[in-house]
Amino acid sequence: MDLLAILISSLLINNIILMQFLGLCSFFGVSTKMKSVVGMSLAVIVVILLSAAITWPIYRFVLDPLGITYINTIAFILVIAALVQLTELVVKKVSKSLYKALGVYLPLIATNCAVLGVALTNVASDIPYSEALVYALGSALGYSLVIIAFAAIRIKLNAANTPKALKGIPIALITASLMALAFMGLAGII
Protein backbone atom coordinates (compact mmCIF):
# COMPACT_ATOMS: atom_id res chain seq x y z
CA MET A 1 0.00 0.00 0.00
CA ASP A 2 2.90 2.32 0.83
CA LEU A 3 4.48 1.63 -2.53
CA LEU A 4 1.21 2.35 -4.34
CA ALA A 5 0.84 5.60 -2.41
CA ILE A 6 4.40 6.62 -3.32
CA LEU A 7 3.76 5.75 -6.97
CA ILE A 8 0.53 7.80 -7.18
CA SER A 9 2.03 10.63 -5.19
CA SER A 10 5.13 10.96 -7.36
CA LEU A 11 3.11 10.46 -10.54
CA LEU A 12 0.32 12.98 -9.93
CA ILE A 13 0.44 14.89 -6.65
CA ASN A 14 4.14 15.75 -6.43
CA ASN A 15 4.64 15.68 -10.17
CA ILE A 16 8.28 16.34 -10.95
CA ILE A 17 7.58 18.96 -13.63
CA LEU A 18 4.43 20.76 -12.53
CA MET A 19 4.88 20.65 -8.75
CA GLN A 20 8.66 20.46 -8.27
CA PHE A 21 9.60 22.45 -11.39
CA LEU A 22 12.38 20.08 -12.41
CA GLY A 23 13.18 19.14 -16.01
CA LEU A 24 11.58 22.29 -17.38
CA CYS A 25 14.26 22.76 -20.05
CA SER A 26 13.33 19.63 -21.98
CA PHE A 27 9.65 20.15 -21.06
CA PHE A 28 9.57 23.37 -23.07
CA GLY A 29 12.33 22.57 -25.55
CA VAL A 30 11.30 19.18 -26.87
CA SER A 31 7.51 19.35 -26.58
CA THR A 32 6.88 20.62 -30.10
CA LYS A 33 6.71 17.23 -31.86
CA MET A 34 4.88 14.17 -30.54
CA LYS A 35 7.50 11.77 -31.94
CA SER A 36 10.29 13.56 -30.05
CA VAL A 37 8.24 13.66 -26.87
CA VAL A 38 7.59 9.92 -26.89
CA GLY A 39 11.28 9.15 -27.50
CA MET A 40 12.34 11.60 -24.83
CA SER A 41 9.85 10.13 -22.34
CA LEU A 42 11.16 6.59 -22.90
CA ALA A 43 14.75 7.77 -22.49
CA VAL A 44 13.87 9.66 -19.28
CA ILE A 45 12.13 6.59 -17.81
CA VAL A 46 15.19 4.42 -18.49
CA VAL A 47 17.73 6.97 -17.22
CA ILE A 48 15.82 7.96 -14.06
CA LEU A 49 15.30 4.32 -13.10
CA LEU A 50 18.95 3.39 -13.75
CA SER A 51 20.31 6.45 -11.95
CA ALA A 52 18.06 5.88 -8.92
CA ALA A 53 19.12 2.23 -8.84
CA ILE A 54 22.81 3.24 -8.81
CA THR A 55 22.91 6.46 -6.77
CA TRP A 56 21.02 5.09 -3.73
CA PRO A 57 23.59 2.27 -3.06
CA ILE A 58 26.48 4.67 -3.74
CA TYR A 59 25.16 7.05 -1.09
CA ARG A 60 24.26 4.35 1.43
CA PHE A 61 27.32 2.08 1.06
CA VAL A 62 30.06 4.50 -0.03
CA LEU A 63 29.43 8.15 0.79
CA ASP A 64 27.64 7.63 4.13
CA PRO A 65 30.12 5.15 5.70
CA LEU A 66 33.07 7.31 4.57
CA GLY A 67 31.44 10.42 6.06
CA ILE A 68 31.54 12.34 2.79
CA THR A 69 27.83 12.76 2.13
CA TYR A 70 28.40 16.47 1.53
CA ILE A 71 29.79 15.63 -1.94
CA ASN A 72 26.58 13.83 -2.95
CA THR A 73 25.53 16.48 -5.48
CA ILE A 74 28.81 16.51 -7.42
CA ALA A 75 29.14 12.73 -7.09
CA PHE A 76 25.63 12.16 -8.45
CA ILE A 77 26.16 14.61 -11.33
CA LEU A 78 29.26 12.68 -12.40
CA VAL A 79 27.64 9.27 -11.88
CA ILE A 80 24.56 10.27 -13.89
CA ALA A 81 26.63 11.82 -16.70
CA ALA A 82 28.82 8.69 -16.89
CA LEU A 83 25.76 6.44 -16.75
CA VAL A 84 24.06 8.30 -19.60
CA GLN A 85 27.20 8.01 -21.76
CA LEU A 86 27.49 4.32 -20.94
CA THR A 87 23.81 3.72 -21.73
CA GLU A 88 24.20 5.56 -25.05
CA LEU A 89 27.27 3.47 -25.88
CA VAL A 90 25.48 0.19 -25.10
CA VAL A 91 22.36 1.17 -27.05
CA LYS A 92 24.51 2.21 -30.04
CA LYS A 93 26.22 -1.19 -30.04
CA VAL A 94 23.21 -3.37 -29.27
CA SER A 95 20.33 -2.10 -31.38
CA LYS A 96 20.14 0.45 -34.16
CA SER A 97 16.35 0.71 -33.97
CA LEU A 98 16.44 1.22 -30.20
CA TYR A 99 19.08 3.90 -30.67
CA LYS A 100 16.93 5.65 -33.26
CA ALA A 101 13.88 5.61 -30.99
CA LEU A 102 15.48 6.31 -27.62
CA GLY A 103 19.25 6.69 -27.77
CA VAL A 104 19.28 9.89 -29.80
CA TYR A 105 17.67 11.72 -26.86
CA LEU A 106 20.23 10.53 -24.31
CA PRO A 107 22.66 13.48 -24.80
CA LEU A 108 19.84 15.84 -23.82
CA ILE A 109 19.16 13.87 -20.65
CA ALA A 110 22.74 14.07 -19.33
CA THR A 111 21.96 17.63 -18.24
CA ASN A 112 18.34 17.05 -17.21
CA CYS A 113 17.88 18.19 -13.61
CA ALA A 114 14.87 15.89 -13.15
CA VAL A 115 17.25 12.91 -13.07
CA LEU A 116 19.49 14.55 -10.47
CA GLY A 117 16.45 15.77 -8.54
CA VAL A 118 15.04 12.25 -8.16
CA ALA A 119 18.43 10.88 -7.04
CA LEU A 120 18.89 13.64 -4.45
CA THR A 121 15.30 13.41 -3.17
CA ASN A 122 15.72 9.65 -2.70
CA VAL A 123 18.77 10.03 -0.44
CA ALA A 124 17.43 13.10 1.36
CA SER A 125 14.16 11.31 2.20
CA ASP A 126 16.07 8.39 3.75
CA ILE A 127 13.69 5.80 2.27
CA PRO A 128 14.38 2.08 1.61
CA TYR A 129 15.69 0.93 -1.76
CA SER A 130 12.34 -0.46 -2.97
CA GLU A 131 10.57 2.81 -2.17
CA ALA A 132 13.34 4.78 -3.87
CA LEU A 133 12.87 2.75 -7.04
CA VAL A 134 9.08 3.16 -6.95
CA TYR A 135 9.50 6.91 -6.41
CA ALA A 136 11.84 7.03 -9.41
CA LEU A 137 9.37 5.07 -11.55
CA GLY A 138 6.48 7.31 -10.50
CA SER A 139 8.48 10.47 -11.19
CA ALA A 140 9.56 9.23 -14.62
CA LEU A 141 5.99 8.22 -15.52
CA GLY A 142 4.78 11.59 -14.22
CA TYR A 143 7.31 13.33 -16.45
CA SER A 144 6.11 11.32 -19.44
CA LEU A 145 2.43 11.90 -18.70
CA VAL A 146 2.82 15.65 -18.39
CA ILE A 147 5.16 16.18 -21.34
CA ILE A 148 2.95 14.09 -23.67
CA ALA A 149 -0.19 16.00 -22.58
CA PHE A 150 1.68 19.29 -22.94
CA ALA A 151 2.92 18.39 -26.44
CA ALA A 152 -0.62 17.49 -27.50
CA ILE A 153 -1.86 20.90 -26.31
CA ARG A 154 1.04 22.74 -27.99
CA ILE A 155 0.34 21.00 -31.30
CA LYS A 156 -3.29 22.17 -31.08
CA LEU A 157 -2.14 25.67 -30.09
CA ASN A 158 0.11 25.91 -33.15
CA ALA A 159 -2.99 25.55 -35.30
CA ALA A 160 -4.94 28.07 -33.23
CA ASN A 161 -5.07 31.79 -33.89
CA THR A 162 -3.02 33.07 -30.94
CA PRO A 163 -2.00 36.76 -30.68
CA LYS A 164 1.46 37.52 -32.07
CA ALA A 165 2.82 38.50 -28.66
CA LEU A 166 1.83 35.14 -27.18
CA LYS A 167 3.05 32.85 -29.96
CA GLY A 168 5.64 30.23 -29.01
CA ILE A 169 7.08 30.19 -25.49
CA PRO A 170 4.68 32.77 -23.90
CA ILE A 171 1.55 30.73 -24.65
CA ALA A 172 3.47 27.58 -23.67
CA LEU A 173 4.24 29.09 -20.26
CA ILE A 174 0.58 30.05 -19.75
CA THR A 175 -0.47 26.53 -20.76
CA ALA A 176 2.04 24.98 -18.34
CA SER A 177 0.81 27.19 -15.49
CA LEU A 178 -2.81 26.16 -16.16
CA MET A 179 -1.74 22.51 -16.21
CA ALA A 180 0.05 23.01 -12.88
CA LEU A 181 -3.13 24.52 -11.41
CA ALA A 182 -5.10 21.52 -12.67
CA PHE A 183 -2.62 19.11 -11.07
CA MET A 184 -2.88 21.02 -7.76
CA GLY A 185 -6.50 19.87 -7.72
CA LEU A 186 -5.26 16.29 -7.29
CA ALA A 187 -3.56 17.13 -3.98
CA GLY A 188 -6.23 15.53 -1.80
CA ILE A 189 -6.56 12.12 -3.46
CA ILE A 190 -4.18 10.39 -1.01
Added chain:
Amino acid sequence: MPIVIAIITVIILVVLYVGTGMLNDKVGVPKGCEKAYLEAQECETCSASGSASCHSNDGKFQDALEFMKEVKL
Protein backbone atom coordinates in the same frame (compact mmCIF):
# COMPACT_ATOMS: atom_id res chain seq x y z
CA MET B 1 41.38 12.64 6.35
CA PRO B 2 37.72 12.71 5.14
CA ILE B 3 38.60 15.60 2.83
CA VAL B 4 41.29 13.45 1.16
CA ILE B 5 38.79 10.61 0.72
CA ALA B 6 36.29 13.08 -0.75
CA ILE B 7 38.86 14.41 -3.23
CA ILE B 8 39.91 10.88 -4.24
CA THR B 9 36.25 9.89 -4.72
CA VAL B 10 35.61 12.91 -6.93
CA ILE B 11 38.77 12.18 -8.96
CA ILE B 12 37.66 8.56 -9.46
CA LEU B 13 34.23 9.73 -10.64
CA VAL B 14 35.76 12.32 -12.98
CA VAL B 15 38.01 9.63 -14.48
CA LEU B 16 34.95 7.38 -14.88
CA TYR B 17 33.05 10.20 -16.60
CA VAL B 18 35.94 11.09 -18.93
CA GLY B 19 36.55 7.40 -19.70
CA THR B 20 32.95 6.70 -20.64
CA GLY B 21 32.89 9.94 -22.65
CA MET B 22 35.96 8.90 -24.64
CA LEU B 23 34.55 5.42 -25.25
CA ASN B 24 31.24 6.92 -26.33
CA ASP B 25 32.96 9.33 -28.71
CA LYS B 26 34.87 6.45 -30.33
CA VAL B 27 31.61 4.75 -31.26
CA GLY B 28 29.97 6.97 -33.84
CA VAL B 29 26.28 7.42 -34.52
CA PRO B 30 25.07 4.27 -36.38
CA LYS B 31 24.56 4.65 -40.12
CA GLY B 32 21.03 5.71 -40.96
CA CYS B 33 20.50 7.35 -37.57
CA GLU B 34 22.30 10.63 -38.33
CA LYS B 35 19.11 12.44 -39.36
CA ALA B 36 17.21 11.21 -36.30
CA TYR B 37 20.15 12.23 -34.09
CA LEU B 38 20.21 15.78 -35.49
CA GLU B 39 16.42 16.07 -35.22
CA ALA B 40 16.55 14.96 -31.59
CA GLN B 41 19.11 17.63 -30.73
CA GLU B 42 16.75 20.37 -31.92
CA CYS B 43 15.76 21.38 -28.41
CA GLU B 44 14.36 24.93 -28.40
CA THR B 45 15.62 25.81 -24.94
CA CYS B 46 18.81 23.76 -24.94
CA SER B 47 22.07 25.46 -25.80
CA ALA B 48 24.17 22.32 -25.38
CA SER B 49 26.97 21.57 -27.84
CA GLY B 50 26.13 24.41 -30.23
CA SER B 51 23.34 22.51 -31.90
CA ALA B 52 21.38 23.78 -34.85
CA SER B 53 18.68 24.91 -32.47
CA CYS B 54 20.96 27.61 -31.11
CA HIS B 55 21.15 29.18 -34.52
CA SER B 56 17.42 28.97 -34.98
CA ASN B 57 17.01 30.53 -31.52
CA ASP B 58 19.16 33.43 -32.69
CA GLY B 59 16.55 34.11 -35.34
CA LYS B 60 13.78 33.94 -32.78
CA PHE B 61 15.68 36.32 -30.54
CA GLN B 62 16.02 38.77 -33.42
CA ASP B 63 12.30 38.43 -34.12
CA ALA B 64 11.59 39.16 -30.46
CA LEU B 65 13.82 42.25 -30.60
CA GLU B 66 12.05 43.48 -33.74
CA PHE B 67 8.70 42.91 -32.10
CA MET B 68 9.78 44.82 -28.98
CA LYS B 69 10.84 47.74 -31.20
CA GLU B 70 7.43 47.69 -32.88
CA VAL B 71 5.49 47.82 -29.63
CA LYS B 72 7.77 50.29 -27.84
CA LEU B 73 5.81 51.83 -24.97
